[in-house]
Amino acid sequence: MSGRATIVDLAAGVIGGIVATHVNDFVEAACWKATPESEKAREPETTDDSSAEAAARMLLTCKDDDPPAEQLEIAKKGIHFGLGAAWGPLYCWLRRHMGMSPAMAGITSGTALSLIVDETLNPLLGITPPRNAYPASAHVRGLVTHVAWGLVCAATAETLRRRWK
Numbered sequence: 789m790s791g792r793a794t795i796v797d798l799a800a801g802v803i804g805g806i807v808a809t810h811v812n813d814f815v816e817a818a819c820w821k822a823t824p825e826s827e828k829a830r831e832p833e834t835t836d837d838s839s840a841e842a843a844a845r846m847l848l849t850c851k852d853d854d855p856p857a858e859q860l861e862i863a864k865k866g867i868h869f870g871l872g873a874a875w876g877p878l879y880c881w882l883r884r885h886m887g888m889s890p891a892m893a894g895i896t897s898g899t900a901l902s903l904i905v906d907e908t909l910n911p912l913l914g915i916t917p918p919r920n921a922y923p924a925s926a927h928v929r930g931l932v933t934h935v936a937w938g939l940v941c942a943a944t945a946e947t948l949r950r951r952w953k
Contacts, residue, residue, distance in 0.1 A: 805876020
């Protein structure tokens, strides 16, 4: 693969990841709305509204016991969109180096995001409660939203790659 193709893939993956993260927020909200109240009630209560907010709070409390709300919001968005941007190039790598179709590379990258970040790193780092604190429906909802992320990343990255050829 040429240097130009690598740069195009990297840029398409980063932008695809950012777009997918934005769209994923709507998918996640729709999935939460569709979750029965009885299942919502089984999930652990946390002070933060998202794992990105919990991570931002952990990061900022290293320097300030009570970080200002505006700093917390900036850090939360930086972590949320930064993770999406950083994960997007995995899609392009799977597509180009593993010979996967766009749909398969999107599903694989989204599933990896769910399993590695949500199911492993977040609980391991104390960003979220342990996996077994959540009902199965929460894990399924997380997987569905991240697969949607992967498919949106795929659609965006493929569109950009075609335009930048």
